[in-house]
Amino acid sequence: MTTPTNPRFTHTKYRPFPRVALDDRQWPSNSVTTAPIWCSVDLRDGNQALIDPMTVEQKKQMWALLVRMGFKEIEIGFPSASQPDFDFARWLIEARQIPDDVTVQVLVQARDELIERTYEALRGVRRAVVHVYNSTSPVQREKVFGLEKSGIVDIARKGAAKVKTEAEKYPDTEWVFQYSPESFSSTEVEFATEVCNAVIDVWQPTPDNKTIINLPATVESAMPNVFADQVEWFCRNVDRRDSITVSIHTHNDRGCAVAAAEMALLAGADRIEGTLLGNGERTGNMDIVTMAMNLYSQGIDPELDISIADDIIATVEACTNIKTHPRHPWLGELVYTAFSGSHQDAIRKCLAVQTDDQPWDVAYLPIDPQDIGRTYQSVIRVNSQSGKGGASYIVEQALGVTLPRWMQIELAQHIQAASEREARELSGDEIVAIFREAFMPRGGHYELSGYQTEHSNGQHTIQATLNDGQNLITLHGKGTGSVSAFGDALHKTTGLDIQVVQYEEMSLGEASDAQAMAFVQISLQGQRFTAASQDGDTLAATLLSIVTALNIAISQGIKAA
Numbered sequence: 001m002t003t004p005t006n007p008r009f010t011h012t013k014y015r016p017f018p019r020v021a022l023d024d025r026q027w028p029s030n031s032v033t034t035a036p037i038w039c040s041v042d043l044r045d046g047n048q049a050l051i052d053p054m055t056v057e058q059k060k061q062m063w064a065l066l067v068r069m070g071f072k073e074i075e076i077g078f079p080s081a082s083q084p085d086f087d088f089a090r091w092l093i094e095a096r097q098i099p100d101d102v103t104v105q106v107l108v109q110a111r112d113e114l115i116e117r118t119y120e121a122l123r124g125v126r127r128a129v130v131h132v133y134n135s136t137s138p139v140q141r142e143k144v145f146g147l148e149k150s151g152i153v154d155i156a157r158k159g160a161a162k163v164k165t166e167a168e169k170y171p172d173t174e175w176v177f178q179y180s181p182e183s184f185s186s187t188e189v190e191f192a193t194e195v196c197n198a199v200i201d202v203w204q205p206t207p208d209n210k211t212i213i214n215l216p217a218t219v220e221s222a223m224p225n226v227f228a229d230q231v232e233w234f235c236r237n238v239d240r241r242d243s244i245t246v247s248i249h250t251h252n253d254r255g256c257a258v259a260a261a262e263m264a265l266l267a268g269a270d271r272i273e274g275t276l277l278g279n280g281e282r283t284g285n286m287d288i289v290t291m292a293m294n295l296y297s298q299g300i301d302p303e304l305d306i307s308i309a310d311d312i313i314a315t316v317e318a319c320t321n322i323k324t325h326p327r328h329p330w331l332g333e334l335v336y337t338a339f340s341g342s343h344q345d346a347i348r349k350c351l352a353v354q355t356d357d358q359p360w361d362v363a364y365l366p367i368d369p370q371d372i373g374r375t376y377q378s379v380i381r382v383n384s385q386s387g388k389g390g391a392s393y394i395v396e397q398a399l400g401v402t403l404p405r406w407m408q409i410e411l412a413q414h415i416q417a418a419s420e421r422e423a424r425e426l427s428g429d430e431i432v433a434i435f436r437e438a439f440m441p442r443g444g445h446y447e448l449s450g451y452q453t454e455h456s457n458g459q460h461t462i463q464a465t466l467n468d469g470q471n472l473i474t475l476h477g478k479g480t481g482s483v484s485a486f487g488d489a490l491h492k493t494t495g496l497d498i499q500v501v502q503y504e505e506m507s508l509g510e511a512s513d514a515q516a517m518a519f520v521q522i523s524l525q526g527q528r529f530t531a532a533s534q535d536g537d538t539l540a541a542t543l544l545s546i547v548t549a550l551n552i553a554i555s556q557g558i559k560a561a
């Protein structure tokens with residue numbers, strides 16, 4: 001047993017949440033196949049949790065983003081509680097900012113004067129959801145409200161009645177009523193259902209005129225499977241199930257808000273409330289972006305435009321003053337980045353064979369980062385944990401060629417040494433610079449000034465000119481190919497026994513002025529030297545790369561005769 005440093009760290013003062021009696025639960029066998037009705041509560045629940053609540057200007061910015069993303073239901077605030085919320089509602093209505101297919105929603109406590117003010121804020125709106133709530137859990141009943149269950153039912157029933165009678169004063173608006181038994185997940189499910197049934201009895205919804213019943217995990221206090229049981233129990237027992245939209249509103253206290261909302265869909269819910277990137281009270285509201293991307297990555301249309309990921313992050317950060325964690329699911333800066341060698345190797349190999357007409361199937365990348373505007377350049381980043389795949393990928397992207405495997409191994413050694421020396425990540429530019437410095441150094445002992453080749457009777461001959469900085473040296477050689485003929489010519493001139501161990505040449509493009517790239521590894525006095533060269537002609541590129549490899553060898557102490 002570990003003795004905690006702080007003696008107050010005592011688990012025995014907490015109790016497990018009681019399970020729901022639902023032995024024939026169905027939800028574990030269900031699947032989610034379509035997106036739910038989404039409702040953004042960024043402008044209300046997200047806003048009420050901020051150090052500095054949004055100004056009207058920030059609310060306008062957030063509103064524009066939510067509409068652009070395709071939200072059809074947006075909770076715009078608590079207009080009876082604050083003047084900015086009231087003013088924002090008036091601006092939306094008077095400046096005709098609400099598209100025909102978007103419905104605004106507002107929250108209000110079950111208190112008469114607040115409900116009246118709420119309708120004033122909404123005067124003239126085409127369609128709106130009036131969302132009324134009161135708390136139902138034992139702790140709220142006993143310690144906050146000091147009421148028996150009947151008193152709580154009474155608040156709900158009276159609030160619902162007031163919502164209904166006020167609505168009648170504004171007959172030109174299409175009103176939708178929503179009720180939340182706040183702290184639903186911490187309430188005995190039988191009692192929560194009883195309170196909702198009392199509200200339903202007041203509102204008398206029909207299949208053509210539905211009421212929204214929103215089930216909040218105001219504070220997440222149990223595992224998501226317990227929440228799913230509560231939702232399934234509720235859906236089975238609530239009155240007029242066909243006349244209500246069952247909505248879910250989870251918070252993230254245990255880190256499972258998305259999981260709980262997903263399981264609630266399995267359990268029969270129709271609608272999900274949440275916020276972008278999960279801003280909200282304490283650990284936040286359910287993150288709609290994460291849940292929508294979870295659907296998307298399963299081949300389900302999320303019915304929200306998340307392709308504008310960077311705009312979403314920028315707007316949320318500008319309106320909330322909260323930074324996005326680099327490992328935030330789906331959208332964080334690092335979530336499509338691999339530093340480790342084996343991941344980079346797998347990603348590179350999978351990307352090389354992935355085509356647009358096949359289902360996405362790339363190891364370590366659950367979706368194509370390009371779908372949300374991320375480039376493959378940011379996918380592979382290199383530090384001391386990286387192997388040959390990562391650095392090669394970056395050089396290949398920069399040069400437009402595929403490096404031969406032996407070249408990748410050589411490159412990896414240079415990169416590993418540099419990243420360990422620097423003790424940090426190497427940028428793409430640095431990696432390309434290391435490649436060029438190691439394998440394509442400029443200058444050197446010899447410069448290839450020109451060459452001519454001939455081929456007859458199966459034999460290749462070459463005449464080449466080298467400049468050693470002082471003299472022009474003409475060399476002659478023969479062999480079974482131009483490369484071996486050049487090796488022979490170098491041997492005769494320098495006295496060095498140069499064996500071309502590996503070489504590969506490739507074209508860099510389709511156009512007639514295409515550049516060629518050659519990679520070569522020579523063996524000399526028991527050592528290997530690797531070089532690369534680029535030229536308009538493949539043979540020239542190869543000969544240049546041999547001269548470069550020879551120059552590298554000389555620069556490392558190999559002496560010409």
Ligand SMILES: CC(=O)SCCNC(=O)CCNC(=O)[C@H](O)C(C)(C)COP(=O)(O)OP(=O)(O)OC[C@H]1O[C@@H](n2cnc3c(N)ncnc32)[C@H](O)[C@@H]1OP(=O)(O)O
Nearest residue numbers: 048078080081082109110111133134135144145155182218
């Ligand atoms: C889980 C959620 O997110 S719920 C939404 C929470 N959001 C907010 O509260 C943000 C906006 N709220 C506010 O600005 C203020 O609370 C206001 C303006 C609405 C009301 O302020 P106040 O009149 O000072 O009341 P306050 O919010 O402190 O509520 C306390 C009183 O309302 C009662 N009350 C609280 N919630 C409710 C409710 N949903 N329905 C009915 N009565 C309620 C309490 O029992 C308490 O009554 P008491 O004064 O008789 O003891």
Ligand SMILES: CC(C)C(=O)C(=O)O
Nearest residue numbers: 133180182183216218
């Ligand atoms: C008002 C309700 C829906 C709420 O925000 C909550 O219970 O978390």
Ligand SMILES: [Mg+2]
Nearest residue numbers: 045216218249
């Ligand atoms: Mg909430």
